[in-house]
Amino acid sequence: MFDFKVVTSWIDDLLRVQAGIPEFWTLAIEFVLVGVAILAAYAVLALVLIYVERKVCAFFQCRIGPNRVGKWGWLQTVADMIKILLKEIIHINKSDKFLFLVAPFFVIMGSILAFAAIPFGKGLHAIDFNIGIFYLLAVSSLGIIGILLAGWSSNNKYTLIGAMRSGAQLVSYELSAALALLTVVALSGSMQLSVIVEKQATVWNVFHGFAAIPACIAFVIYLIAGHAETNRGPFDLPEAESELTAGYHTEYSGITFGFYYLAEYMNMFIVAAIATTVFLGGWMPLHIPGWEAFNHVMDYIPSVVWFFGKAAMCVFFALWVRWTFPRLRIDQLLKFEWKILMPISLVNLLLMAFCIILF
């Protein structure tokens, strides 16, 4: 299988040895390259996701969707991005100007920091901490601060209600997500994302012998909690348009609104990518023990294709859920988390511990 370390070490060698650039400048150039790569991947994926969402939604509702700009409307999101840059940024009277401006920084920061830690393929990740899962949980909480600040600083009652709902929902579902990821940390014995992926070389975590039962339960819990954390699907009540106008970002206009839009779609991808990495084997190909020829053929498919294929399945599932279930009420939402999901995830963690220690 192709290892992306070859590319990075080739660039490093090219700069350091062949061009003879001093140590400091080599590092500087490499850092700029990594930053540009993160930015490009982030922007392109967001544009693709918005297009896919609109097209898939249209098919779910028996419409055609965007079809005017470019063939099959594939340039529609690019046109939208240019349009959103050309819109005026309106400053609201009596709003808290500083917090109003700072809020989008937190939202984008949370999603880019999480995005940079995802292993997209063999040797293709920017940040690989030994506390990877912990880091992901920590940075994904940054978005909540941005949402609360946005709702509070707008000087608008509806945004405040939206932000409060969002805060309660996000912190509640964070617990189930953390406990679901904890079961996999117990199974892998490591929090480093690359190690978790390597351990799934023979079998993915959701097919892992006796541990498959708690792992599958954790996968389902993580998907539910992930949908809730991205304010999507049946859990989109922070921006319930029929009661709260647009929720916490009502007063944002132009590109400042665009940041929230961008971060929402990228968070959907990040949840899908974490679910892929942790439960579905990340970039590891599908291996069935005993089927040597089959395993060998699967190894020829590049790791990036495996990763994005699995992540795309999870994203499609998120869209499917969104257009299938009606929106919940806030009391139903919190009751579901604290009285059903949370006890199940605690019991599931102990079940996983039993499976690991006994078998």
Place this chain on the structure above:
Amino acid sequence: MNESFLIVAIITALFLVVAALVLAKLIAPRSTNPQKGEPYECGIPTRGNSWLPFKVGYYLFAILFLMFDVETVFLFPWAIVMRSLGTSGLITVSFFILILVLGLAYAWKKGALEWK
């Protein structure tokens, strides 16, 4: 190396927001109008202040969240060394989880989880 890439990611995020804001400032139109600065809210003129005391129910959930979030932080180290600690570790942690579940049961009984 990882730490420096973390800083690179932070700078990238800051750059994205600042660059987009500067670009929008340069190419977006601007016009002033006293009506424009009014909060949109739901379309009709707003009444009174928006920064009001808020429903306490949200605060209760935030407090409960703090308790259980710290719990998950304590469980992470155990999860990593679960295999080597074996049965004794499992019994100890079960006791720890039991105490927290009692806390949840108390909050449940007191009605903190009800939305009133």
